[in-house]
Amino acid sequence: MADLQHDYPWTKYPLVACGPMRLIALSKIAVEVSKAGGLGFIGVGSDASIMEAELDKAKQQASQTATLQDQNEILPVGVGFLLWAGDKLLEEALPLLEKYKPAAVWLFAPTEPGQLVRWTESTRRVTGGKTMIWVQISTVADALEVTRTCQPDVLVVQGADAGGHGLEKCAGLIPLLPEVDDAVSALCKEQHDLPKPQLVAAGGIMDGRGAAAALTLGASGITMGTRYLASPEANIAKGYRDAVLKASDGGVTTERGKLYDTLRGTTDWPLRYGGRGVLNESHRDAAQGMSLEENKRLYEAAVKKGDEGWGESARLTTYAGSGVGLVREVKSAADITEEVREDAKQILSSIASRL
Ligand SMILES: Cc1cc2nc3c(=O)[nH]c(=O)nc-3n(C[C@H](O)[C@H](O)[C@H](O)COP(=O)(O)O)c2cc1C
Structure with a gap:
């Protein structure tokens, strides 16, 4: 099984990521999150028009940051897409994925499962496997199907509390994440050549307490959207x-x-x-x-x-x-990333010390 700190050497455990909120999470927030030892995503969404300019800015900003330089030819931020936009988006995105090789593509909301397979295969082909495949899902059935058909590097398990778009019918993270973990582990054990994806939790995590809970449920990292809306780097009014x-x-x-x-x-x-x-x-x-x-x-x-x-x-x-x-003050994206990660570790070690 892959290890997120091995794949992304500038990151610290546990991985804290900023969700690819369409047109809200741009290069500015993405680079700040990565600079703080997390993984920032640029929310390209359904239309590639901003993609090249934002990737270019991210590349320039990363090249000026010692911890983000020389990352084995990958750009230390990810890019998120809304797959319902259709294959035109894929055609427009591929040359830019090849050129910039972002650390990850985050795929969400296909209209049919074949879209995920096309995105996964062509991204891996044009980036020589350097760009990891993250797929956001919210049911056990989707987790199994995506693992079988795409062999993603990461499944982002999005629970019902998530801000922005998600499935109208799905469970909260507390039951969803362990059930996905058990089902995907069993599938990968049964089919020996199927690698188990890492699980990253999303939905309702606002601070170190939520992050610690997600780690105990089986996640290797966490993603937040709502909390980052209160950072000056989020592109909102x-x-x-x-x-x-x-x-x-x-x-x-x-x-x-x-x-x-x-x-x-x-x-x-x-x-x-x-x-x-x-x-x-x-x-x-x-x-x-x-x-x-x-x-x-x-x-x-x-x-x-x-x-x-x-x-x-x-x-x-x-x-x-x-x-x-739980979002009560404006804080920089870097401070949010560091605070959530360090608080989660501190909470878990204080619990462990009482056992
Ligand atoms: C304002 C907003 C916009 C979002 N836009 C996207 C998006 O474009 N693509 C996507 O995959 N997820 C999007 N999300 C969902 C996040 O990726 C993530 O699942 C969610 O924010 C996690 O829950 P939280 O908001 O409780 O932290 C969005 C979330 C918010 C709050």
């Missing part, structure tokens, strides 16, 4: 960041669904996915029967308000996970 800092009790103040995609016009997601965001006026009005047409009109008017458009009593989309109440 102040109004969005303030709404994240203000929200609490996310089990009741956030929900996963399709309303915000419908209002924003991002309706290409496969049916089984929804986006988790903070509930606001758009949601309340829809629940009380406002027509979609009127809701959209008000949404577009709110866009024009800028920062004032976000908040509990406003209308704009605030994608965030149910752990949002």
Whole structure:
């Protein structure tokens, strides 16, 4: 079985990664996370138009950082794609993957399983196997299918609490991760030539306590999205960041669904996915029967308000996970990465010392 610190020598155990939040996680945050001994991802999403410029910036920034130089010809950040965008995205991405050889591609939300196989095979071919394959899944069945068909290096196991998009039906991390671990271990034991992927946990991890829990469940590393929204390096409006800092009790103040995609016009997601965001006026009005047409009109008017458009009593989309109440202050992406990693180690060793 691969070892993440061996594959990514600049990283420290346990691996802390920043999720490839589309157009929010760009080269700036990705490099800061990697500089702090984690792995940062650039969220290219469904359209490759920003990919070359961001990879280029990441390359330049990494070349100025002693710990990130000379990484065996790989760029020490990853790149995330939304596969429902189709094969055009793959065609556009491949020459850039070949040129920059990022540390990982993070594949998410295919419309059919064959897409994952095409991305995996062609990425490995053009990068000579230097770019690792990470696939984000949320069910045991998907974990088994992806392991069989793609032999990924990493399965990102995303639980129900995750911010942004995920499966509308899936379990939380506490039952999901060990069940995936057991099922994938059994499959790889049965089929001797099938390497077991590393498991990286995602969904509801906001601090060292959540990270320590994920490690005890069988993860080799963790990914956060929502927590990094409160870093100055995340490419979001102040109004969005303030709404994240203000929200609490996310089990009741956030929900996963399709309303915000419908209002924003991002309706290409496969049916089984929804986006988790903070509930606001758009949601309340829809629940009380406002027509979609009127809701959209008000949404577009709110866009024009800028920062004032976000908040509990406003209308704009605030994608965030149910752990949002634990995000209480703005901190640099590097400090978040280091703090979560060191707190997790400290918690685990203090528990071990009492056994
Ligand atoms: C605002 C936001 C945008 C996201 N965008 C993407 C994306 O474009 N691609 C992707 O694979 N995951 C995306 N995610 C999901 C993350 O990769 C990850 O699974 C999630 O953030 C983990 O849960 P957490 O938010 O509780 O930390 C997004 C998450 C958030 C909060």
